[in-house]
Amino acid sequence: MQIVGRMKQIELPISRSFATRPIDIWEARGKLASGECTKIPLGSIDFSCCGKELDQARTNGGLIIWSAICLEQKLERIITRYMFPNTEAPNDRGRQFFESNIVKGDILSYAAKKRLAVNLVNDAGLLKGKDKDGFSRVLKKVMDFRNAFAHGGIEYIHGTGCVLSYSQGGSKRETLSDDYWKTIEESFRVAHDLADRVIQKL
16 A cells, blocks of 8 residues: 655744843843942843844754764775775675774764774775865864754854853853855865765776
């Protein structure tokens, strides 16, 4: 029997709260301390853009995490193909064991897969020049972006926009501007392109 219908849209537990910092609050804070001001004009804040921008930032963050997972799967393919260059048959027991228990298991972290893939690429001479030197750097950048969005927090600040706060060798903050998103897009594009080129050569 054929079942036809739309895929269910799941709902996961996510935070609906956010922080907002209008400029006049910070200006009023000093006046409060000196007794010049008795209230903060929260009623003057326009919240209409906050939700849309925060939703888009959250969507972008989800895409970053998903794309990082896809890149990790490419690193797994590089490692497996290097270790089993002549066993493409899906029923090869050694390859299956290696993939399921080592590469795709919990033995290797992303950082370990990155180091291993870079060492294999260098050993086999699969990338040359600036691509060879940049492969490790761009893989690290991708994971840094992934970790920032996976473990950080986003708030909306009036007059600034969405800001990502995260910990990476200390507390850091990034304004989620168009230039920042473009930097992320370029880093992910380069990382995936280089990984694809390596896979094609194996």
